[in-house]
Amino acid sequence: MGNFGFSEILLIFLAFLILFGAKRLPEFAKSLGKSLREFKKATSDIQDEIESASTAAQKPVEAKKFDSAKETSKETTSEKSDQPDIQG
Template sequence: MSSLAFIQNINGPEILLIFLIVLLLFGAKRLPELFKSFGKSIREFKKATSEIEEDVRNAMEEEPRKPEPTAPAAAPKQVESANSDETKADKA
């Protein structure tokens, strides 16, 4: 069931009632400013979603990269500590 199914049942009187409530809450002076910022946020949201969709399409169209062969790992060198040098010198 869609969570936005109630929007289909909104008619003229309900929209008018919602507009009047918004008018009472924000006042006539702030309404243009409110709707302007609402429009900007909708535009930004649409721009962001279209950019994401474009990135996904581009990623799907790209051919997968073949992994580059790596050189075999060399055995790690054993590092003698300074203490072992001293003990060797003491033994000699």
């Protein structure tokens, strides 16, 4: 679905020409183009908002991971210093 050949496009164009007339067809095309631009802009805005929310949600998680890695490193070094040095 969505694969239109030349004959289908021509048939649709002729149907619009008969229904709307030659004078109203450019107005219709202009309003259709404007609507498509607005739709694409709204879609882009929504995607940007989702990406920014996702990025904002990931920052605290990454910071938490970094903090827990620091704590683990501190615990490991403190445990090493508590153990006596045994060398032969």
